[in-house]
Structures are given as structure tokens and as C-alpha cells.
Amino acid sequence: MSGTILVTGGAGFIGSNFVLRERFRKSRIVNLDCLTYAGNLLNLRELEGEPDHIFVKGDIADRGLVQRLFAQHRPEAVVNFAAESHVDRSIDDPGSFIQTNIVGAYHLLEEARSYWSGLSSQSADRFRFLHVSTDEVYGSLGPSDHPFTEQTPYAPNSPYSASKAASDHLVRAYHHTFGLPTIITNCSNNYGPRQFPEKLIPLMILNAIEGKELPVYGDGLNIRDWLQVEDHCAALGVVLQRGRPGETYNIGGGCQRTNIEIVNTICALLDEMVPGSAPHGRLITFVEDRLGHDRRYAVDCSRIERELGWRAKESFESGLRKTIRWYLDNSQWIESVKSGAYRDWIAKRYGGEAIVVDHQ
Numbered sequence: 482m483s484g485t486i487l488v489t490g491g492a493g494f495i496g497s498n499f500v501l502r503e504r505f506r507k508s509r510i511v512n513l514d515c516l517t518y519a520g521n522l523l524n525l526r527e528l529e530g531e532p533d534h535i536f537v538k539g540d541i542a543d544r545g546l547v548q549r550l551f552a553q554h555r556p557e558a559v560v561n562f563a564a565e566s567h568v569d570r571s572i573d574d575p576g577s578f579i580q581t582n583i584v585g586a587y588h589l590l591e592e593a594r595s596y597w598s599g600l601s602s603q604s605a606d607r608f609r610f611l612h613v614s615t616d617e618v619y620g621s622l623g624p625s626d627h628p629f630t631e632q633t634p635y636a637p638n639s640p641y642s643a644s645k646a647a648s649d650h651l652v653r654a655y656h657h658t659f660g661l662p663t664i665i666t667n668c669s670n671n672y673g674p675r676q677f678p679e680k681l682i683p684l685m686i687l688n689a690i691e692g693k694e695l696p697v698y699g700d701g702l703n704i705r706d707w708l709q710v711e712d713h714c715a716a717l718g719v720v721l722q723r724g725r726p727g728e729t730y731n732i733g734g735g736c737q738r739t740n741i742e743i744v745n746t747i748c749a750l751l752d753e754m755v756p757g758s759a760p761h762g763r764l765i766t767f768v769e770d771r772l773g774h775d776r777r778y779a780v781d782c783s784r785i786e787r788e789l790g791w792r793a794k795e796s797f798e799s800g801l802r803k804t805i806r807w808y809l810d811n812s813q814w815i816e817s818v819k820s821g822a823y824r825d826w827i828a829k830r831y832g833g834e835a836i837v838v839d840h841q
């Protein structure tokens with residue numbers, strides 16, 4: 482896309498990777514982010530001084546602000562990443578998830594609809610509202626169930642996934658009822674540079690580097706389907722260009738791993754990359770399970786492959802190696818995210834309840 486895109490949540494993990502990619506492709510970006518604990522302007526440092534990256538600190542639920550941004554910048558598309566995104570936090574305190582993921586999405590949709598309805602018919606046809614969602618809306622799979630397709634019924638199990646499901650339904654309804662050209666993507670677990678270290682992979686990398694315990698929930702056999710973030714962003718680019726309004730596209734890595742496999746792989750890679758503190762596996766610690774912990778996610782992404790010609794490029798092993806390298810090389814970034822708020826969360830979530838398991 483070469484025009485202007487209104488990106489929301491573009492200072493977070495996936496949003497910032499998307500903004501960097503789209504700037505490289507010369508899109509003009511208006512980046513609306515209220516900078517919660519998960520938003521970090523260091524993620525966008527490469528864009529400092531670029532006039533075609535306009536960062537605006539603000540909330541997607543602020544109707545007046547969003548209206549002004551539409552009027553002033555006349556975007557060709559909205560890509561909505563803004564969300565509360567961590568399942569454990571949604572169990573701890575669901576309120577902000579309801580507010581941003583549902584109420585915020587509603588306000589953004591309303592302002593998008595109002596702007597879109599005033600466009601010329603040619604611009605209105607070209608306009609897209611791309612809502613970035615998760616595979617977690619589909620619930621949990623049994624060991625031999627077929628991966629989630631776009632037809633799988635919604636069955637969200639956590640306050641996070643329920644709030645994302647609610648926003649997906651609103652986005653769908655705005656297409657069906659008002660004709661707003663919306664598209665929804667439901668993606669599997671992402672990993673890569675700039676992911677906040679509350680999520681599994683960066684938390685394990687950072688803890689291992691610092692010689693801290695690696696807290697694996699329950700039996701460690703829950704399965705996730707992992708996708709490198711740049712592959713996700715490439716898929717979003719393809720959906721913006723060629724996706725059909727009113728449709729949903731599942732995005733996934735075709736890479737199902739148990740959590741303990743992930744942690745063991747991180748430890749093995751760190752043994753090789755930081756041999757001085759090997760073996761990192763001695764730090765693995767099984768802790769109390771997450772409430773309502775979904776057992777397995779897996780995504781059938783044959784539709785986006787077949788219809789839009791997207792395919793994941795990065796293999797998990799090389800993607801994970803590069804990700805670890807990034808965290809090893811970016812100590813300033815790591816220091817910047819370790820605010821008091823981060824330390825408080827880690828202490829509250831993991832403080833003192835670990836059970837060390839002997840792996841000999």
C-alpha cells in the first residue's frame with residue numbers, strides 16, 4: 482500500500498513490526514497508541530525524524546481525537562492492533578480488556594464508518610478496516626482435532642479471547658449492516674523481536690539470560706502454533722492489498738509445539754550462544770497452571786495460502802535463533818521495558834510459588 486494507513490497499537494509488538502515494514506514500503510503511517518505498559522516508543526526508534534510516520538499518543542476510544550485523525554490524514558485503511566493482549570492479565574483483571582478490546586473497538590468502528598460514509602464512491606470502495614485478531618477466539622482443540630478453519634465456531638475461554646471475539650463480532654456486523662469494508666484476520670501465537678517479556682518466549686529468554694527460573698505452567702504439554710512476527714505482518718500486507726471485504730482469513734505458522742518443547746529449544750540455543758551459563762535447562766521450573774488454560778491451538782491457514790498466495794517463510798528453528806540473538810543484542814530495550822510496573826507484575830504473578838522439578 483502506498484497511501485496513508487491509520488495504524489492503532491503501532492507501538493506494541495506486532496504493530497511496531499508492521500509499521501516498520503510498511504514504512505519500508507513507503508506507506509505513510511499515522512500511528513495511534515496510548516502507550517500502555519506494552520507500548521514502547523523505542524520500538525519505533527528507527528523512524529525518528531521521518532515525516533511520514535506520525536505518532537499520536539491517544540486512545541482508540543477517544544472519539545474526538547479519532548475523528549480529527551480521519552479528517553486530517555484521510556487514510557485509505559485502518560489496521561487495528563490496539564488491544565490488551567495478555568491472557569494472564571485478563572484473568573487477573575478483565576476490566577481493561579472489556580474497555581479497549583470491545584468498547585474501544587466499537588468507538589473506532591463508529592468513527593471509521595462516519596469517515597467512510599463521506600468518501601467518494603471510488604475511495605469508499607478502496608477503503609479497508611483490517612481488524613487484527615487471534616486464533617484464541619475459537620477455543621481449545623483436542624489432540625486429534627483438525628486445526629481451526631474460518632468456519633470453526635467461536636468458543637472463547639478467557640476474558641482476553643472473549644473480548645477479542647466480541648470485537649470480531651462487531652467488526653463483522655459493521656460490514657453486514659453498514660457495508661463498511663472490514664476484514665478480520667485470526668492469527669496464531671507470534672514470536673520475534675520487540676515482544677514484551679510477559680509472553681512465553683521472551684519471558685523464558687530473558688529469565689534464562691539472567692539465571693532466573695523458567696516457569697512452565699501445569700505439565701508443559703499445552704500446544705501453540707507459532708509464527709514469526711514478520712511473516713504475520715507480510716500476511717497482513719497481502720490481506721490489505723488483496724483480501725475481500727467481509728471475509729476472515731486465518732494466519733498460522735503450521736508449527737505446533739508443546740510449551741516444554743519451546744522452553745527446551747530456547748535452553749539448547751542459549752547453551753550454544755551463551756555457553757558460559759549452560760546448562761540453562763536446570764532453570765526449568767513447573768508452576769501452578771493458568772486458570773482455564775486452553776490445551777491446544779492450531780490454525781489451518783490453507784485459505785490465505787490458496788486465495789491470496791501468502792506463505793510463512795521463516796522456519797521455527799531459525800526464527801527462534803534470530804529472536805534470541807535480538808534479545809541478546811538489545812539490552813537497552815530490555816532495560817527500558819523493565820519498569821517498576823513490569824517488576825510488580827512478575828512479582829505478583831510468579832513470586833514465591835514455584836515448584837522446582839528435577840530434570841535429571
Ligand code: NAD
Pocket residue numbers: 489490491492493494495496513514515516517518519520521539540541542561562563564565566567581585613614615616645667668669670671672677
Ligand atoms: P501488545 O500488547 O504488544 O501491543 C498492544 C499495543 O496497543 C500497545 O502498544 C498498547 O500501548 C496499545 N494499546 C492498548 N490499548 C490501547 C488503546 N485503548 N488505545 C490505543 N492503543 C492502545 O500486543 P501485540 O502482541 O502486538 O498484539 C497486537 C494485536 O494482535 C492484538 O489485537 C492481539 O489481540 C493480536 N494478536 C496477537 C498475537 C500474539 O501472539 N501476540 C497473536 C494473534 C493476534
Ligand code: TYD
Pocket residue numbers: 567568569670679680681682684696697698699703704705740771
Ligand atoms: P502466552 O505467551 O501467554 O500466549 P497465549 O496464552 O496467548 O497462548 O503463553 C503461551 C503458552 O505458554 C501458554 O500455554 C501458557 C504458557 N506459559 C507458561 O507456561 N509460562 C509462562 O510464564 C507464560 C507467560 C506462559
